[in-house]
Amino acid sequence: MPDNLRSRVVTQGVQRSPNRAMLRAVGFGDEDFNKPIVGIANGYSTITPCNMGLDLLAKRAETGVRDAGGMPQMFGTITISDGISMGTEGMKYSLVSREVIADAIETVCNGQSMDGVLAIGGCDKNMPGATIAIARLNIPAIFVYGGTIKPGHYNNCDLTIVSAFEAVGQRSAGTIDDDELLAVERNACPGAGSCGGMYTANTMSSALEAMGMSLMYSSTMAAEDAEKADSAEQSAAVLVEAIRQQILPRQIMTRKAFENAISVIMAVGGSTNAVLHLLAIANAIGVELTLDDFETIRQRVPVLCDLKPSGRYVTTQLHQAGGIPQVMKMLLVHDLLHGDALTITGQTIAELLADIPEEPPQGQDVIRPWNQPMYAQGHLAILKGNLASEGAVAKISGVKKPQITGPAKVFESEEDCLAAILDGKIKAGDVVVVRYEGPKGGPGMREMLAPTSAIIGAGLGDSVGLITDGRFSGGTYGLVVGHVAPEAAVGGAIALVEEGDTITIDAQQRLLQLNVSEEELERRRANWQPPTPRYRKGILAKYAKLVSSSSLGAVTDLDC
Numbered sequence: 001m002p003d004n005l006r007s008r009v010v011t012q013g014v015q016r017s018p019n020r021a022m023l024r025a026v027g028f029g030d031e032d033f034n035k036p037i038v039g040i041a042n043g044y045s046t047i048t049p050c051n052m053g054l055d056l057l058a059k060r061a062e063t064g065v066r067d068a069g070g071m072p073q074m075f076g077t078i079t080i081s082d083g084i085s086m087g088t089e090g091m092k093y094s095l096v097s098r099e100v101i102a103d104a105i106e107t108v109c110n111g112q113s114m115d116g117v118l119a120i121g122g123c124d125k126n127m128p129g130a131t132i133a134i135a136r137l138n139i140p141a142i143f144v145y146g147g148t149i150k151p152g153h154y155n156n157c158d159l160t161i162v163s164a165f166e167a168v169g170q171r172s173a174g175t176i177d178d179d180e181l182l183a184v185e186r187n188a189c190p191g192a193g194s195c196g197g198m199y200t201a202n203t204m205s206s207a208l209e210a211m212g213m214s215l216m217y218s219s220t221m222a223a224e225d226a227e228k229a230d231s232a233e234q235s236a237a238v239l240v241e242a243i244r245q246q247i248l249p250r251q252i253m254t255r256k257a258f259e260n261a262i263s264v265i266m267a268v269g270g271s272t273n274a275v276l277h278l279l280a281i282a283n284a285i286g287v288e289l290t291l292d293d294f295e296t297i298r299q300r301v302p303v304l305c306d307l308k309p310s311g312r313y314v315t316t317q318l319h320q321a322g323g324i325p326q327v328m329k330m331l332l333v334h335d336l337l338h339g340d341a342l343t344i345t346g347q348t349i350a351e352l353l354a355d356i357p358e359e360p361p362q363g364q365d366v367i368r369p370w371n372q373p374m375y376a377q378g379h380l381a382i383l384k385g386n387l388a389s390e391g392a393v394a395k396i397s398g399v400k401k402p403q404i405t406g407p408a409k410v411f412e413s414e415e416d417c418l419a420a421i422l423d424g425k426i427k428a429g430d431v432v433v434v435r436y437e438g439p440k441g442g443p444g445m446r447e448m449l450a451p452t453s454a455i456i457g458a459g460l461g462d463s464v465g466l467i468t469d470g471r472f473s474g475g476t477y478g479l480v481v482g483h484v485a486p487e488a489a490v491g492g493a494i495a496l497v498e499e500g501d502t503i504t505i506d507a508q509q510r511l512l513q514l515n516v517s518e519e520e521l522e523r524r525r526a527n528w529q530p531p532t533p534r535y536r537k538g539i540l541a542k543y544a545k546l547v548s549s550s551s552l553g554a555v556t557d558l559d560c
């Protein structure tokens with residue numbers, strides 16, 4: 001089989017002379033037309049620290065492709081920065097950007113009949129966006145993560161961007177002054193890299209490593225360390241070999257690979273967004289995966305790592321302690337990982353983990369020994385009930401009791417909710433409802449990091465619940481339930497909540513309940529009017545029209 005299986009339609013034969021003429025202009029010589037053409041989807045961008053280091057990785061990947069006998073072709077993909085758009089109308093574009101990235105990579109790679117693709121990304125949506133494209137394309141592919149930011153330092157504490165969000169809550173609660181807020185702001189982000197705790201970007205990079213779509217150890221390296229750039233070049237060599245062997249995403253991203261990713265996400269204490277993104281990737285590759293699968297796996301997998309947001313350490317410290325392979329080895333020896341799952345290297349997971357010890361190294365407590373986990377079960381629980389008949393995702397790490405029944409404080413947007421918290425209007429025992437922030441309603445499921453951090457900053461993390469049809473940041477923790485489906489904009493029960501109704505969140509019973517009679521709910525349902533769409537033109541309007549329920553991954557090509 002030729003290595004240029006796909007690209008030969010643009011490079012071979014008399015009729016393709018004009019195509020070759022153009023390729024000559026971008027650097028192809030006579031001997032290059034029989035080589036595989038490898039797309040390098042470069043998410044480089046100076047709009048955010050998460051992506052500002054990617055250009056170097058892309059250049060190293062180019063070298064790696066060339067040295068391995070392929071022809072690299074670089075193209076740009078977009079990103080937005082969740083951390084910078086957070087709390088603004090712009091954040092509605094965040095989840096939308098996942099689809100834009102997926103569509104862009106699919107468009108270029110299929111439009112130019114590329115033989116393989118190496119995708120490089122940093123910020124949260126880059127990982128699922130690229131992987132959705134890879135799933136649709138089903139051509140040999142590898143993901144290269146831009147790497148995590150190093151922690152900032154202030155007052156003997158390690159800082160991340162979430163420290164800055166929490167400082168806003170502390171400033172409003174009066175526990176810190178302006179000078180301290182400024183000091184946190186100045187020190188939180190010391191350089192390039194994705195947000196440093198086990199937040200969404202680091203969660204998704206870890207998930208892709210667990211799925212065999214990235215090289216081992218590569219998902220927790222610091223963006224600025226030399227090993228990161230080295231691994232980009234190695235990834236390119238691995239990819240060119242995978243093109244020769246025709247190792248395809250559908251052979252790697254199997255049901256087993258998804259189960260492995262979910263186990264790892266639970267063990268590291270990862271972001272709720274992983275639920276949404278893995279459902280979307282599964283839809284793209286054609287693997288059956290439902291919300292219930294997350295709950296089944298959660299019940300058997302312990303949280304092994306003490307990582308932020310609710311824990312103590314950042315991702316560079318996980319890397320020093322042995323990284324994702326160490327966590328995977330522990331899961332493997334306890335039958336919580338499928339060792340026979342294939343990776344892009346051509347080797348299985350078990351083969352790659354063969355030399356790793358069964359217990360984490362001594363002298364560190366980032367990865368706990370197997371018999372001393374942080375939590376005996378996973379921290380992402382799937383709740384159901386009359387408030388979420390399709391399901392909702394709760395994050396239950398960092399709270400004393402994952403249970404609350406209290407009066408509803410209802411907000412029709414994130415902004416109104418944040419203002420009430422900062423004004424001291426939310427009291428212990430309340431259950432905050434933020435609605436019409438769902439996939440269609442927002443649209444785009446904004447992440448409620450500012451309100452949830454303000455609750456933590458006000459010292460109410462254990463005593464106030466928050467539910468939303470929007471999403472959370474990977475930096476969120478507390479008694480929080482997101483992705484409530486069906487969402488308010490399509491008439492889900494969350495739209496029917498009235499101020500002062502009581503709501504029960506009970507993660508042990510996996511229940512999300514509005515304590516109002518069925519008759520009363522029926523009466524309210526009959527009076528409910530769908531809201532007029534917030535956007536009539538442009539991408540947000542198109543997105544709101546197409547997007548599916550969050551319980552199906554908020555995808556835009558479900559019924560196509």
Ligand SMILES: CC(C)(O)[C@@H](O)C(=O)O
Pocket residue numbers: 082083086124161162195199200201271273447472473474475
């Ligand atoms: C700003 C953050 C922390 O990156 C957030 O967007 C997340 O989802 O983790």
Ligand code: FES
Pocket residue numbers: 048050081082083084122123124193194195199201
């Ligand atoms: S804002 Fe990009 S990873 Fe956090």
Ligand SMILES: [Mg+2]
Pocket residue numbers: 082124200447472473474
């Ligand atoms: Mg995010």
